[in-house]
Amino acid sequence: MIAAVAGAILLGGCAAAEEQQSPLNPVGRSAEAIDVHWQTMLWTGAAVWVIVVAMMVATLVRRRRKDGAGDGRGEGGGRGSVLFVALAGAVIPAVIIVGITVQSVWVLQETDPGQEVDGTTITVTGHQYWWEVEYPEHGVVTANEIHIPTGERVRLELSSDDVVHSVWVPELSGKTDMVPGRATNMWLETDEPGTYWGQCAEYCGMQHALMRFIVVVHEPAEFEGWLEAQAQHAAEPPTSDPTGEPGIDPEESPADQDAELVARGREVFMSSSCVYCHAISGTEAQGREGPDLTHLASRDTLAAGTLPNNPGNLAAWVVDPQAIKPGNEMPGTDLAGDELQALLAYLESLE
Numbered sequence: 001m002i003a004a005v006a007g008a009i010l011l012g013g014c015a016a017a018e019e020q021q022s023p024l025n026p027v028g029r030s031a032e033a034i035d036v037h038w039q040t041m042l043w044t045g046a047a048v049w050v051i052v053v054a055m056m057v058a059t060l061v062r063r064r065r066k067d068g069a070g071d072g073r074g075e076g077g078g079r080g081s082v083l084f085v086a087l088a089g090a091v092i093p094a095v096i097i098v099g100i101t102v103q104s105v106w107v108l109q110e111t112d113p114g115q116e117v118d119g120t121t122i123t124v125t126g127h128q129y130w131w132e133v134e135y136p137e138h139g140v141v142t143a144n145e146i147h148i149p150t151g152e153r154v155r156l157e158l159s160s161d162d163v164v165h166s167v168w169v170p171e172l173s174g175k176t177d178m179v180p181g182r183a184t185n186m187w188l189e190t191d192e193p194g195t196y197w198g199q200c201a202e203y204c205g206m207q208h209a210l211m212r213f214i215v216v217v218h219e220p221a222e223f224e225g226w227l228e229a230q231a232q233h234a235a236e237p238p239t240s241d242p243t244g245e246p247g248i249d250p251e252e253s254p255a256d257q258d259a260e261l262v263a264r265g266r267e268v269f270m271s272s273s274c275v276y277c278h279a280i281s282g283t284e285a286q287g288r289e290g291p292d293l294t295h296l297a298s299r300d301t302l303a304a305g306t307l308p309n310n311p312g313n314l315a316a317w318v319v320d321p322q323a324i325k326p327g328n329e330m331p332g333t334d335l336a337g338d339e340l341q342a343l344l345a346y347l348e349s350l351e
């Protein structure tokens with residue numbers, strides 16, 4: 001048993017630091033309050049256990065000594081024993097329970113989702129199996145990433161499009177359920193810039209474990225810059241070929257060839273089934289079944305934290321998403337090699 005526990009601890013330490021999901025490392029206001037409460041219950045329980053075990057051992061030793069010296073009848077008892085039983089069995093437990101209860105009420109107040117926020121409100125909608133994130137006051141829609149500034153209490157307005165989900169960022173907050181047909185709220189606040197991993201904490205289907213997201217905490221000026229960039233329409237590529245003829249001229253410069261490949265990829269995207277599920281701001285693609293792709297290339301991950309966002313993973317995801325994340329609602333894309341290359345060039349240009 002001890003070896004198993006030690007092995008689990010050592011294996012847990014092998015996790016990549018950038019993907020840490022640990023409530024034992026709180027940096028958010030809500031998570032810190034929860035951690036204080038948890039630590040209090042842990043150490044109080046440990047102390048009670050140690051005292052009880054010590055008393056049991058002392059009683060057994062004392063009884064053995066008495067048995068060796070005779071039956072011991074007539075020894076002990078009296079008012080001292082009665083007082084000890086009253087203190088150990090009633091008064092001290094009552095004090096502990098009242099203290100834990102008072103602290104529980106304090107934690108509930110500290111984490112109350114109805115608290116006032118400083119300004120930013122973010123709408124988060126759970127889907128099987130990804131997160132839609134919207135900044136309604138700024139006209140920004142993204143997916144699987146929540147960006148917030150330091151030193152500001154930010155409200156998350158939560159809802160679900162299908163089944164019950166639950167938002168949990170262990171280092172920043174507790175868990176809050178997303179219930180279909182019902183609005184719930186939570187807030188995030190921290191002074192520590194960085195990237196924090198979150199997870200759906202309510203079983204929502206076969207890909208529940210791969211429904212992840214990140215919270216990126218910026219300094220205020222950097223956050224404003226991010227918001228401004230995300231509010232822009234997708235960059236418009238140049239026309240595919242100035243002569244009106246398809247294809248790429250091998251005598252053109254690499255930059256011109258890349259521009260034409262991106263333009264051709266845009267045409268592939270707009271003529272494929274992609275437009276029915278995905279939106280790209282500034283284009284006729286306005287689908288809402290899947291994530292908004294306006295700034296896809298600026299995101300760190302693909303498929304709700306399943307893969308790092310790089311060209312190879314993007315190609316694999318576009319061609320056969322079911323092989324990577326079985327049960328998700330995205331079908332594979334059947335394209336010729338040159339069409340796929342052009343489509344990937346276009347998607348990678350969406351920064």
